[in-house]
Amino acid sequence: MCGIIGGICRNNITPILIDGLKKLEYRGYDSAGIIVLTKNNKFNRSRSVGKINNLEQKIKNKKTTFESKIGIAHNRWATHGEPSNRNAHPHICNNVISVVHNGIIENFAKLKAKQKKKGYKFTSDTDTEVIVHEIHEYLQSEKNLVKAVQKAVKNFEGSYGIGVISNQYPNQVVAVKNNSPLIIGIGKDGNFIASDQMALINVTKKFIYLKDGDIANIGIDSISIFDKNCNPIKRQTKISKLKSGQISLGNYKHYMQKEIFEQPQAIQDTLESRITKKSVLASAFGYQAEKIFSKIKHIQIIACGTSYNAGLVAKYWLEGIAKISTNVEVASEYRYRNPIIFDDTLFIFISQSGETADTLAAIKTVKKLDKKIYTLSICNCAESSLTRESKLTFLTHAGPEIGVASTKAFTTQLASLALLTVVIGKCHNKISKQQEAKIVDGLNKLPGLISKTLKQEEQIKQLAKTFKNKFNAIFIGRGSMHAIAMEGALKLKEISYIHAEAYPAGELKHGPIALIDKDTPVIAIAPKNDLLDKLKSNLQEVKSRGSKMIVFEDEKSQITKMQNMTIIPTTTNLGVITAPIIFTIPLQLLSYHVALIKKTNVDQPRNLAKSVTVE
Numbered sequence: 262m263c264g265i266i267g268g269i270c271r272n273n274i275t276p277i278l279i280d281g282l283k284k285l286e287y288r289g290y291d292s293a294g295i296i297v298l299t300k301n302n303k304f305n306r307s308r309s310v311g312k313i314n315n316l317e318q319k320i321k322n323k324k325t326t327f328e329s330k331i332g333i334a335h336n337r338w339a340t341h342g343e344p345s346n347r348n349a350h351p352h353i354c355n356n357v358i359s360v361v362h363n364g365i366i367e368n369f370a371k372l373k374a375k376q377k378k379k380g381y382k383f384t385s386d387t388d389t390e391v392i393v394h395e396i397h398e399y400l401q402s403e404k405n406l407v408k409a410v411q412k413a414v415k416n417f418e419g420s421y422g423i424g425v426i427s428n429q430y431p432n433q434v435v436a437v438k439n440n441s442p443l444i445i446g447i448g449k450d451g452n453f454i455a456s457d458q459m460a461l462i463n464v465t466k467k468f469i470y471l472k473d474g475d476i477a478n479i480g481i482d483s484i485s486i487f488d489k490n491c492n493p494i495k496r497q498t499k500i501s502k503l504k505s506g507q508i509s510l511g512n513y514k515h516y517m518q519k520e521i522f523e524q525p526q527a528i529q530d531t532l533e534s535r536i537t538k539k540s541v542l543a544s545a546f547g548y549q550a551e552k553i554f555s556k557i558k559h560i561q562i563i564a565c566g567t568s569y570n571a572g573l574v575a576k577y578w579l580e581g582i583a584k585i586s587t588n589v590e591v592a593s594e595y596r597y598r599n600p601i602i603f604d605d606t607l608f609i610f611i612s613q614s615g616e617t618a619d620t621l622a623a624i625k626t627v628k629k630l631d632k633k634i635y636t637l638s639i640c641n642c643a644e645s646s647l648t649r650e651s652k653l654t655f656l657t658h659a660g661p662e663i664g665v666a667s668t669k670a671f672t673t674q675l676a677s678l679a680l681l682t683v684v685i686g687k688c689h690n691k692i693s694k695q696q697e698a699k700i701v702d703g704l705n706k707l708p709g710l711i712s713k714t715l716k717q718e719e720q721i722k723q724l725a726k727t728f729k730n731k732f733n734a735i736f737i738g739r740g741s742m743h744a745i746a747m748e749g750a751l752k753l754k755e756i757s758y759i760h761a762e763a764y765p766a767g768e769l770k771h772g773p774i775a776l777i778d779k780d781t782p783v784i785a786i787a788p789k790n791d792l793l794d795k796l797k798s799n800l801q802e803v804k805s806r807g808s809k810m811i812v813f814e815d816e817k818s819q820i821t822k823m824q825n826m827t828i829i830p831t832t833t834n835l836g837v838i839t840a841p842i843i844f845t846i847p848l849q850l851l852s853y854h855v856a857l858i859k860k861t862n863v864d865q866p867r868n869l870a871k872s873v874t875v876e
């Protein structure tokens with residue numbers, strides 16, 4: 262998490278850095294800071310707690326000028342040390358070097374003790390401050406900023422994307438990447454670094470995606486890249502397809518709202534050129550996909566948060582339709598245990614950002630195993646670290662997702678996993694042509710069905726009012742709808758701060774039912790399927806405890822209205838693949854409108870960040 266930006270250019274860099282910080286705000290928003298070199302090579306720094314607007318205002322109110330051609334800036338998501346001015350980046354050492362950092366220096370305590378002995382003074386509680394002192398120390402002997410940075414980073418354990426400037430070297434910005442995202446933007450009037458291309462899209466569309474271990478030396482008209490031993494290396498320049506309009510709010514109040522309403526298009530874009538009227542194209546997963554999928558005997562899905570919930574839905578499809586044994590696990594657990602891994606396992610990593618530290622660590626771990634395994638990532642960011650690590654990649658074409666709460670990324674992940682189920686099922690002769698045609702027909706109808714479901718917004722908005730004084734909620738569903746209930750509960754808790762839990766409906770009686778009272782609404786998802794009668798019985802159990810119930814049902818489910826129950830006919834006659842995707846929509850709308858009522862910061866909920874690039 263945290264976002265960094267920096268650069269050197271012919272014009273004033275400060276507006277570029279501030280604009281970039283705003284675009285990076287999704288990565289962290291508890292404090293921010295900027296440092297530039299003034300004409301007489303003095304550091305001018307400003308730091309502020311809270312949003313970028315606070316920092317911008319502070320700069321405007323400062324007597325000293327921030328007009329400069331070189332600078333670095335930072336958005337913070339606190340790990341070591343509370344959000345405060347003193348802990349905000351950039352950090353400075355002896356008025357010579359300044360650093361911004363995204364990541365964690367795990368061995369900072371040891372380095373700090375060593376540096377303290379050498380007389381370095383610490384002015385913050387952050388792990389980052391050891392970076393700036395370490396570089397300063399090497400600069401005394403090396404007299405070369407790139408070499409000093411290169412020597413210093415050899416002593417760091419952990420993850421880092423770092424930007425460095427020095428008043429002794431006023432014509433260069435040095436950047437290093439290791440397990441944290443970092444890109445170089447090549448502009449007409451200068452060159453830049455940032456955690457993500459979105460931060461620089463108003464300045465350039467030409468980018469270099471650095472690899473782990475790369476060190477870059479950036480001047481106004483020059484870019485040199487070195488490996489960890491300072492040998493020059495070449496990295497490809499790529500032209501981004503991102504448009505600046507894609508990341509503006511348009512007529513929407515929040516990015517989350519915009520992204521919920523973009524889902525019909527996002528699904529259509531994800532399916533485009535990957536399906537015909539009746540079938541799924543196996544080549545969509547890469548030219549080797551069919552060969553690999555035919556060999557696999559097991560699937561292990563690894564992901565975090567919402568992406569993990571998408572994996573849980575896919576387990577029902579992959580086992581139920583493609584008939585292949587599938588496990589799903591959160592990356593933060595998987596990476597640290599010693600799981601039993603069979604040869605011919607396909608590892609599927611699901612991630613919106615492709616930069617989630619735990620998911621990346623998991624893929625790196627499994628790739629080191631002495632086993633016959635294959636890797637596939639399902640990801641929304643083409644040039645992410647995850648796509649670079651995996652053998653096969655399938656891109657969800659959701660477009661940039663800015664709201665911290667994931668919405669369109671989730672439904673496009675589900676659409677992608679549906680395609681995968683069909684392709685694997687075909688490779689194993691488990692799906693007939695008719696079955697495939699039926700699934701594809703459902704997928705083709707999805708954009709229209711989602712648009713129809715979105716029309717229920719007004720009704721859901723009214724329903725959301727009943728949550729005004731609620732502090733707990735329970736979501737229930739059976740089969741793959743349990744995973745959708747989990748996603749609904751995750752959305753509600755992360756943006757409205759209501760404590761929400763999800764249970765398989767049949768599990769309530771084994772404990773959670775004790776939580777149910779008149780102040781704990783129960784939200785049930787009721788598609789018309791084989792488990793509907795079981796769910797109806799579970800609703801009776803809830804009714805007897807006096808809870809308010811909200812049921813999103815298939816019109817054909819015909820749930821009998823009971824006291825304290827609101828029934829929302831959401832859709833009708835859906836198949837196993839389309840149902841989970843469609844039932845997600847009202848849950849997203851519900852959490853969005855409850856958050857509005859609770860007056861929380863919808864797009865940037867407390868304590869969260871969009872891209873979790875730290876452990």
Ligand code: F6R
Pocket residue numbers: 565566567568569611612613614615616617620665666667668751752755871872873
């Ligand atoms: C929840 C949410 C998070 C992410 C999780 C994984 O709305 O957005 O739970 O899903 O941090 O992120 P990615 O998918 O980028 O790996």
